[in-house]
Amino acid sequence: MAESKKCDGEESVTLDLLKKKMDDFAKERDWEQYHSPRNLLLALVGEVGELSEIFQWKGEVPKGLPGWKEEERTHLGEELSDVLLYLVRLSDMCGIDLGKAALRKMELNALKYPAPLKNDDHGNQ
Numbered sequence: 001m002a003e004s005k006k007c008d009g010e011e012s013v014t015l016d017l018l019k020k021k022m023d024d025f026a027k028e029r030d031w032e033q034y035h036s037p038r039n040l041l042l043a044l045v046g047e048v049g050e051l052s053e054i055f056q057w058k059g060e061v062p063k064g065l066p067g068w069k070e071e072e073r074t075h076l077g078e079e080l081s082d083v084l085l086y087l088v089r090l091s092d093m094c095g096i097d098l099g100k101a102a103l104r105k106m107e108l109n110a111l112k113y114p115a116p117l118k119n120d121d122h123g124n125q
């Protein structure tokens with residue numbers, strides 16, 4: 001089920017919900033013909049370029065983006081969203097369950113890069 005509600009009545013955002021909304025968006029416009037894997041990949045890369053432009057020439061940007069104007073933050077949210085939406089759509093058109101694939105990849109990452117052991121209360125490792 002794609003739709004899910006938070007307890008405050010607001011719709012909670014899941015990858016499944018975004019997948020369903022992108023599917024509806026394409027169907028309503030008869031744009032499924034354009035949403036081939038290769039087209040979507042190129043669109044995704046284009047949006048990553050637009051995202052990069054926001055940070056271009058700024059030098060290092062501290063976390064939380066202090067000093068950024070509200071309109072710059074809004075623009076950033078839009079470009080991040082374009083990247084996410086095309087990624088979700090690309091995964092769907094390739095038959096990849098992105099949520100499952102990402103969780104599996106994180107497990108692989110944890111095996112490849114084990115966290116260092118922490119001392120317990122008794123100073124033992």
Ligand SMILES: Nc1ccn([C@H]2C[C@H](O)[C@@H](COP(=O)(O)OP(=O)(O)OP(=O)(O)O)O2)c(=O)n1
Pocket residue numbers: 025031034050081082085086
């Ligand atoms: N064939 C298309 C075209 C657009 N979109 C959707 C997904 C993106 O979220 C957004 C991209 O729209 P634009 O190509 O108009 O890109 P921008 O919104 O970045 O506009 P601009 O490039 O003018 O800044 O619309 C889509 O699903 N399929």
